[in-house]
Amino acid sequence: MSVNHLNDDELNRALLGEELGGEAAEHLSSCLVCRRRRDEFLALVEEVRGADPDEATRARVREQALTLWGAPSRRHWLRWAAAAAAVVVLSVLPLLRSRTPAPKPVNADAVLVEVNKVLERDPLSAMASEDVVDTVVPVGSQVGERSIS
């Protein structure tokens, strides 16, 4: 039994991805020999084509072209951006520090007025009064020994 394989024109069209006629398409789908001829040729094409360049190569060539065109180099732009950011941070930092709220100063005159009032009323008990102690030595403050004279 003889088999009519794809002729040259049909095989060329198959290699180019063109639509084949009914019988030819049917034959190609069922004939191992014709499919192998097509697939081996296409595999060879892939082999000769080789791999595409890696991303690093592409980026380098692209950047060179853009720089020659007049676009600012991205690397230079990044360097300038980093430098600008550093300048901003260094100049703003002292301002941020100076805006930190200072501890509220103790009103010494008010304290003394209060102490005098209490002393006038009862000098002895005043020495042990919690109000006076709290006013002179606020809770949480670290002070050494004190004497009132």
Place this chain on the structure above:
Amino acid sequence: MGREDERELVGSARRGDSDAAERLLELHEVLVFRTCRRLLPQGEDVEGAVQETLLRALKSLPRFTGEGSFGSWLVAIAVNLCRDRLRRRRLVPFLPLEARDEDDADPLAVIPSSEPNPERVAMAREAVHRMRREVSRLPRRQREVFALRFFVGLDLEGIAAALSVDVGTVKTHLHRAVHRVRLAVEEARP
């Protein structure tokens, strides 16, 4: 990316937007690499040719009409640049007869079998060399359409736009080229 988005990018790049220009190149530069790699002979500075093509394209942006795709337009510039270089150096071969180093990574890939042996390696190398040699011997127009179709990956319309010819002409050259290369490769098979 749609044609409309591409036009917007082209418009922005024309106005000097370097980000848009960079995006455009990113999208299509691989076509230029493939074109230059296959249209220039071994030893030619492919990266230099790609860079020059991209620069020419950026400078010529105002002349891009937008009728075809930006990729085809870029390939057209690459093809012209390669022709210029070949003419200037009076180099006849289109593709190198000897393999580039990176092309010989796995010659066994062209023979479907799981048993590598010296005979198969030799056959695979021979097939690759034969295809390169045959393509390099094709008439210029056939070489170009064959390379753009099989090595760059353009469709018929893209090739027609890149070479400024009609699709029918591309088909004719392509069929002749495929026929000749296929016969040469098949002759080498046992």
